[in-house]
Amino acid sequence: MGANENNGDSSSSLRGNGVEALDIPTSPKRRNTRIAVSIISVALCTALIFGAWFWWNNYRTFNVTINNVAMQVTANQSLKDVLEEHHDFDKKAGRLLSLTGKTLEEHGGAGISVKNNNATISSGDLANTYLRSNDSITVQDGKDLEERHTVHEKDIPFDTSITTGGAIQFVEQQGRAGRQEYWVGDRSGEQVDKSVTKQPTQLKINSLSPKPPEDKKVIALTFDDGPSNFTAPILDILKSKGAKATFFDIGKQSAEMPQMEQQILADGNQVGSHSNTHPDLTTLGRDALRKELDAGFSAISSASNTKSRMLRAPYGAFNKQCWSDASDMVSSNILWTTDTLDWKRPGEQAIKDQVLKHAYSGAIVLMHDGGGDRTEDVNVLPSIIDALHAQGYELVTVNDLIAMDGRFPEWVAKNEVAPESK
Numbered sequence: 001m002g003a004n005e006n007n008g009d010s011s012s013s014l015r016g017n018g019v020e021a022l023d024i025p026t027s028p029k030r031r032n033t034r035i036a037v038s039i040i041s042v043a044l045c046t047a048l049i050f051g052a053w054f055w056w057n058n059y060r061t062f063n064v065t066i067n068n069v070a071m072q073v074t075a076n077q078s079l080k081d082v083l084e085e086h087h088d089f090d091k092k093a094g095r096l097l098s099l100t101g102k103t104l105e106e107h108g109g110a111g112i113s114v115k116n117n118n119a120t121i122s123s124g125d126l127a128n129t130y131l132r133s134n135d136s137i138t139v140q141d142g143k144d145l146e147e148r149h150t151v152h153e154k155d156i157p158f159d160t161s162i163t164t165g166g167a168i169q170f171v172e173q174q175g176r177a178g179r180q181e182y183w184v185g186d187r188s189g190e191q192v193d194k195s196v197t198k199q200p201t202q203l204k205i206n207s208l209s210p211k212p213p214e215d216k217k218v219i220a221l222t223f224d225d226g227p228s229n230f231t232a233p234i235l236d237i238l239k240s241k242g243a244k245a246t247f248f249d250i251g252k253q254s255a256e257m258p259q260m261e262q263q264i265l266a267d268g269n270q271v272g273s274h275s276n277t278h279p280d281l282t283t284l285g286r287d288a289l290r291k292e293l294d295a296g297f298s299a300i301s302s303a304s305n306t307k308s309r310m311l312r313a314p315y316g317a318f319n320k321q322c323w324s325d326a327s328d329m330v331s332s333n334i335l336w337t338t339d340t341l342d343w344k345r346p347g348e349q350a351i352k353d354q355v356l357k358h359a360y361s362g363a364i365v366l367m368h369d370g371g372g373d374r375t376e377d378v379n380v381l382p383s384i385i386d387a388l389h390a391q392g393y394e395l396v397t398v399n400d401l402i403a404m405d406g407r408f409p410e411w412v413a414k415n416e417v418a419p420e421s422k
Helices: 003-007 010-016 028-058 079-085 123-128 231-241 251-256 258-266 286-304 320-326 348-357 375-390 398-404
Strands: 061-066 069-074 103-105 113-116 119-121 136-140 149-156 160-162 168-173 178-185 191-198 203-208 218-226 245-249 270-273 332-334 363-368
Touching: 079 113, 079 123, 079 136, 149 191, 160 320, 203 320, 218 231, 218 375, 218 398, 231 245, 231 258, 231 375, 245 251, 251 258, 251 286, 258 270, 258 286, 270 286, 270 398, 286 320, 348 375
Parallel strands: 061 136, 160 203, 218 245, 218 363, 245 270
Antiparallel strands: 061 069, 113 119, 113 136, 149 178, 168 203, 168 332, 178 191
């Protein structure tokens, strides 16, 4: 082998001769150049990728529709940005309304309504919502809101119906107040009635004139404005004639003559109230009326050791408002079928004629044992009783008349407070 042949690659010669080749290092300059090229290549690729990504996510434009109008948006705009840029597309927040619908604040209601592809986007998510190509956005005015309120309840007054024409008025159905919810606006202070939670029950006042059985001939004599100095002789006459009567007494006078109240009952007669001081009850307000009635009933109860809730209102005047205000205190209001007009002192014969002229079974006769000079009543009473007895009449109490007539509630005859009281 010539000398020139040895000038080739020594490592090749060695490998050709079965000897393992040795790596001969590249020069440092050449190696650094390669590394630099690689880094630059990676950097360029990264920059290109990032640039493309950045452009795609920030400067790329695409089409969407907002309220059915096509428009272009950029990828870096949130839904909030788009709305602000276009002034919410002229949509406004709702109004804040009072309970009666008055505007308290023009834009104090719910904010604008935004939907993306029919999905509602809350106001808190607008800044985090980015649009995509062909998204369909709907922007609408916000809804009106009603002011906050507090809930209360109140009574609903019951209505009162009165059937007139009878001599005895009584509670057929006790009235009961209903309940109703109402709201009070926190800002406006307005009060608005809402649902009825309990319906009121109507107070029904009926009136009947007693109808005793056909085999009975009975009349009730009644005496008002006592007790007085004329009461004792009237009691003596009734007792001697075997007759009974009903006395509607004034509370103040009962308190002054308790022994007379007790004697009335001991003789088998009946006592009812004629109020405490004899006012026109229809002129009194609710509180004054109840105070007057309570004082009258209490005075009779204390004087006679018995309870009664039977009333004969002064002048017979106990109207719809009186019943509404005090139906729980009164068992009945007793009127009359025959007025003797004895308070005018027309003469003994005139008083007697009135009684006999209007006598019939079930009649209630109005006379007086107080309130003035009742000498005429005392003098004529024996002949009145004798004449009625001669016609076959029995003189009984008002309670007796009621008990004979099955149309009256049992509690009326017992002078009790109406059941289911207020």
